[in-house]
Amino acid sequence: xxxxxxxxxxxxxxFVLLALGLCVGFISGIFGVGGxxxxxxxxxxxxxxxxxxxxxxxxxxxxxxxxxxxTHWKRGNVDFKMGAVLSAGGFVGSAAGVALFxxxxxxxxxxxxxSLSYVLLLGTLGTLMMIESVGAIVRARQPGARRRRLHQxxxxxxLPFKVRFRRSKLYIxxxxxxxxxxxxxxxxxxxxxxxxxxxVPAMIYVLGMPTSVVPxxxxxxxxxxxxxxxxxxxxxxxxxxxxLALIMLLGGVVGVQYGARYGAKLRGEYLRVLLALxxxxxxxxxxxxxxxPPTSRYSIVVxx
Amino acid sequence: xxxxxxxxLVALMLLALPGAARxxxxxxxLTSHLVAITTGFTGTSVVLFGAIEGGGDIVVVVRGPEGETxxxxxxxxxGIWLNTxxxxxxxxxxxxxxxxxxxxxDIVPANLRQVHEIGIDNxxxxxxxxxxxxxxxxxxxxxxxxxQRGGFYDKQPGTVNxxxxxxxxxxxxxxATVPTGTYSIQVFxxxxxxIVAAQTTPLIISQTGLEADINDFAQNRSLLYGLVxxxxxxxxxxxxxxxxxxx
Numbered sequence: 001x002x003x004x005x006x007x008x009x010x011x012x013x014x015f016v017l018l019a020l021g022l023c024v025g026f027i028s029g030i031f032g033v034g035g036x037x038x039x040x041x042x043x044x045x046x047x048x049x050x051x052x053x054x055x056x057x058x059x060x061x062x063x064x065x066x067x068x069x070x071t072h073w074k075r076g077n078v079d080f081k082m083g084a085v086l087s088a089g090g091f092v093g094s095a096a097g098v099a100l101f102x103x104x105x106x107x108x109x110x111x112x113x114x115s116l117s118y119v120l121l122l123g124t125l126g127t128l129m130m131i132e133s134v135g136a137i138v139r140a141r142q143p144g145a146r147r148r149r150l151h152q153x154x155x156x157x158x159l160p161f162k163v164r165f166r167r168s169k170l171y172i173x174x175x176x177x178x179x180x181x182x183x184x185x186x187x188x189x190x191x192x193x194x195x196x197x198x199x200v201p202a203m204i205y206v207l208g209m210p211t212s213v214v215p216x217x218x219x220x221x222x223x224x225x226x227x228x229x230x231x232x233x234x235x236x237x238x239x240x241x242x243x244l245a246l247i248m249l250l251g252g253v254v255g256v257q258y259g260a261r262y263g264a265k266l267r268g269e270y271l272r273v274l275l276a277l278x279x280x281x282x283x284x285x286x287x288x289x290x291x292x293p294p295t296s297r298y299s300i301v302v303x304x
Numbered sequence: 305x306x307x308x309x310x311x312x313l314v315a316l317m318l319l320a321l322p323g324a325a326r327x328x329x330x331x332x333x334l335t336s337h338l339v340a341i342t343t344g345f346t347g348t349s350v351v352l353f354g355a356i357e358g359g360g361d362i363v364v365v366v367r368g369p370e371g372e373t374x375x376x377x378x379x380x381x382x383g384i385w386l387n388t389x390x391x392x393x394x395x396x397x398x399x400x401x402x403x404x405x406x407x408x409x410d411i412v413p414a415n416l417r418q419v420h421e422i423g424i425d426n427x428x429x430x431x432x433x434x435x436x437x438x439x440x441x442x443x444x445x446x447x448x449x450x451x452q453r454g455g456f457y458d459k460q461p462g463t464v465n466x467x468x469x470x471x472x473x474x475x476x477x478x479x480a481t482v483p484t485g486t487y488s489i490q491v492f493x494x495x496x497x498x499i500v501a502a503q504t505t506p507l508i509i510s511q512t513g514l515e516a517d518i519n520d521f522a523q524n525r526s527l528l529y530g531l532v533x534x535x536x537x538x539x540x541x542x543x544x545x546x547x548x549x550x551x
Contacts, residue, residue, distance in 0.1 A: 004343055006515040006516075006518040006519045006522070007518070007519065007522055059533050059534070059537050060537060061537075062534050062537040062538055062541065063536075063537035063538060063539075063541030063544070064541060065541070066541035066542060066545075067541040067542070067544045067545045070542065070545040071545060108376045108387045108390060109386070109387060112384075112386045112387070116384075223538075227534045230534050231527070231530035231531060231533075231534060232530070233530070234522065234526050234527070234529050234530025234533060235526045235527050235530055236526075238522050238523055238526055240522070240529070240530060240533050242518070242522075242532070242533035242536060242537075245533065245536075245537055246536060246537065246540060249537060249540045249541070250540065253540065253541065253544030253547075253548075254544075256544075257544075257548045290384045290385060290386075291383050291384055291385070292385075293380075293385065294378055294385055296449075296450065296453070297377055297378045297446075298375055298376065298377055298378075298443075298446040298447075298449070298450055299376050299378070299387070299450065300374065300375050300376075300450045300451070301373065301374045301376070302371045302373050302374075302396075302398065302483075303371065303372040303373065303374055303392065
């Protein structure tokens, strides 16, 4: 059944879109990642314009992460104060990101920047995951491996504007989560990602938050940053395809539930090797697409 | 059947009015002044029909809504293809077609073709910003080629058919991806290398239906659209948690 996506201006099979949402949702359910970093490139592969893929992914993230936050909230695993500070930084970051996005679009370089950023991001992420998961498999075979220290004091603990975050049992400078939120906001606006895979390690290793509150709090900031990106993109670039986002979301929320259940039964290390391979493959495809000579060297755009 | 006959009938009726026909050497109209693009739209044809008095040839120029258009050229930099140069042209018609009952060159002399922008070579495409002459020529050619590739500019002139020596008709074809907006259809009556009569008829091409409404909403009330998009996604997310709560 074909559906015409009004903003993307492409016709797509509804079942292809649902299946895509389902698969990405399933993967995010298994690994507890947002999946935006896979969704956006996959949308680009099926022919959705880059700019629309990014903005609509952000829209879909609002629903997907809200669903996650509610689940974690019921278990009491959300630090609202930390989430609010991260989101405040995220609002400023998303505004800066959307402004940059608009500028790049005017210059005709947004597609290139999106593709190149994804190549860089997926390449790094895939490689790191590969090293980490292969390392974990090796360690599992060698019992008695050493544990690493959880919390270390470094220069940023000396920053001003210290705030107490009770739920996270932290007393740190508000500049840290603000800056972190800002960075995620910029990335979210340009790449349509929630940034969970960046902010989760940062929360654990940089901020030193207890791991129990990390997923819920990370998802909470994603809800607000993604919402802010969606509204700003709709306002300045008119690139949010709400219909596309909604279809992806329908597939996604079902996928996440089954993924989470399935993932609980599986050996994580081997699965992570597979995810790392998938991420590397998507990154490689984007890189190859950039190097293939275009059918026409010229392109035309009507300026509004 | 009736739709096919209608233009001929109307033309006949126009001919039957001697006063009107004598006063006007050229009368032309379209079967429809509004093309509605709906979900399953695969392109359409609109019939132009009319009558002339006293002989001559007919040239038709179809122009789509105009806008500033940027032409970008990709080059290979470090193995990657990226946009490196661009030229923006002002007032570029989004659609352009010429139709005539004979080769246009045989009917209209070069100077008149230039004045009335008859034929793609005579299309006035002025750069919107400063650019050197060599670039303008190159990007102008590229712009026309890209528009032809998309089916928006015709590769060769279409035909106008005469039924007898007074009635004429022509089929204006539009592709599935036709740009929306107000088109102008200029009809020229040419006699011995001179344009003796001309008439311009508007044609509106617009999207209708749910998709058009969504698009319109997103373009014209973008803040509200963004808020609604966020609210819908949030509700879907909340609904999902609720649905799976007991599962």
